[in-house]
Amino acid sequence: MNDLYHEQLLEEARHPQHAGQLAAAELVLTGTNASCGDEVTIYLKFETFGDPLSPIIVLTWLGRGCVISQAAMSALARLINQRKVTLNELQKMTQNELEELLGLTEISLGRVKCLLLGLKTLTTSTYL
């Protein structure tokens, strides 16, 4: 468990990356975990809006909730802003890859939905 709340994860949650609203957003997605109250709102700008194969060029987000959900969204935001990925590519991202991104080695069953909140919000969008 002490492995769970390691310094990298806590840092990520304390200093969320790419946090904030985006005035120029072309797409705004919201996701919640009803059972625990975690929530994220994600603002997206694409290279070519309307083309599902077009990469995301800017992603910002706002959210509240547990450390896992917020740190995972923050790490995901950093990755997306660095690599210019498409929503289609994000659909192939696995839970393991997200865990690695946060330096997590194990996560209990009950926390998986916290970890996946941001990713699910992006990949279940009707924009796709």
Add this chain to the structure above:
Amino acid sequence: MFDPVKLQLDFPILQRQVHGKRLVYLDNAATSQKPRSVIQAISNYYENHNANVHRGVHQLGDESTQLFHQSRQKIAIFFGAKVEELVIVRNTTEAINQVAMTWGQEHVRAGDTILLTEFEHHSNLVPWQILASLVGAQLAFVKVTEDGELDRADFRHWVQRESKIALFAISHVSNALGTLNPLLELKTELLAKHPQAKMLVDGAQAAPHLPVNFKELGADFYVVSAHKMLGPMGIGGLLVVRELLSELRPFFTGGGMIDTVDWQETAYAEDLEDKFTAGTPDVASLSGWAAACEYLSQLGMKKLADHDHDLVAHGLNSLAAVPELKLVGSPSATHRVGSVAFIYHGVHAHDVGQVLDSEGIAVRSGHHCTMPLHTKFGWAATVRASFQLYNSTEDIDQLIAALAKVKTIFGV
């Protein structure tokens, strides 16, 4: 002398460790652990007596049928009810759904009011939403005050204002806040203006802790789940006042509950117990539940209620001394049963729960199936520690000690 630590020996699961630490189980409002006598009653049924009831003319069939009746009898006596007033269901949720879909559909009319409270579990809310939309009735909610009490002035307001309240559905003890409700006083006030109104009481969180006498509570329907009171999962009870039950249409129909069956129509069994037992009953679970009632009765529900009161009082005092916490619900143990709940400033309830788990302490974090109540007070999620007879004040002290680790990790 009541000794919870000694009673822990009766519960095999409490002997195990979690993350190398002694298990401190404080999630009893979600489900309780089971004493050996309950586990043995279930395995004894399958090892020695298993056969379908009321059918085969053979020894095992007789034994199973006898166990079925004896178990029903013990459970009914435990609740101060007549045995025919007990309808066996899977759980509290199913019981409420059955009342909504049978009595509700027949008696609640367009324009009637179904009165609820703001601290009902979703299981005592969603079925009424559906009934209301089916028959054109409306829902009204008695307010809950900041310190977790039912707002009596608001109750009076609804009772006086509404032209016809068909049903008042309320928890005996709130699962999220632990509030004990004055059922009889409320019923008396309700009937003075609405003589036809019925009262359904969700007893899920009261039955594990308090002496419950169905005859004295003023409830027309009283619903419970076995698993919260040391019994097995998947079985529960719907208690219905006899006169009301005899007029009720059975929710489940089919084998076992009939008198005569024709191609086109069926006459139901006259015997209420038969009429409301469609299909093969779960005799093993029923035996387990009866064993749980026996275990509780032997210890004495009055004594258990006193013990629970001590735990709640100790819990409230201890939590109030932790500056990082905000208590939710009543700060006094006087009308509080079974649990204490809190918010840790700056740390999400799930993170608190996870850190406590690493210390072997099991609590519940979330909205405890009372989402509108949490939204009303602006609580994202709360942490609840809930008790059973095997918990001691040391368990609570261990919870408090483990909360220090939350501070260390999150630095707030």
